[in-house]
């Protein structure tokens with residue numbers, strides 16, 4: 001493993017533009033379960049019934065049962081060593097941006113400045129009927145939260161059947177097309193269109209470094225360096241190796 005860590009650190013140090021793509025797995029060690037692992041959110045809630053925009057429009061009270069559980073878990077979570085390690089890489093000038101599918105705000109709390117939120121953020125809410133916007137602190141503890149117009153509010157996270165925020169999608173695609181190293185951390189990479197980004201970076205000639213507990217659909221065909229293990233451990237080792245090579 002040490003040889004692979006060293007190789008990954010060399011790739012990051014030699015790259016003019018490095019990106020990190022993250023998924024639910026990076027926040028598991030902060031206490032937030034992922035979606036598709038055993039015991040994950042989609043084991044207990046059918047995403048068709050709870051995570052599509054059509055189910056929200058049909059029965060928002062029911063969808064808020066899941067959203068309430070998520071919100072209570074996310075409220076207690078704090079950034080872990082993997083979030084902090086990525087913020088450190090950005091601070092050292094070794095990482096341009098984090099592109100995340102997560103809506104938990106933990107990258108920002110860890111100190112990352114350039115975070116592209118591909119699936120939105122749970123910290124604000126919008127009324128689908130009158131388009132009023134609210135910060136989540138205004139509605140904290142209200143389940144379900146209501147708009148002044150009397151309708152139930154939706155958090156600004158992307159539900160299945162909704163479009164990816166256009167700026168996040170465009171910027172991610174542009175960056176992936178020119179990056180030279182790509183870290184992919186804690187994602188099963190099965191959700192589209194996010195999973196186009198690793199392929200885009202590969203086509204651009206980037207070195208693909210994957211950190212995951214398990215092999216994914218990317219591991220055998222797209223990934224160049226697989227660091228199989230916990231995100232906290234692998235990111236910390238990568239940051240330490242990069243510092244050592246730089247003499248820091």
Ligand code: OAD
Nearest residue numbers: 023024025028034035036101186187188189212213230231
């Ligand atoms: P998944 O639950 O599909 O995948 C999580 C990945 O993280 C798996 O490959 C795990 O092996 C890995 N993992 C778990 N714990 C880990 C740890 N401690 N260290 C390293 N890896 C670990 O989650 P995502 O890929 O993020 O979208 O799912 C993508 C999207 O599907 C989510 O953004 C959400 C969901 O439906 C929407 O709701 C639109």
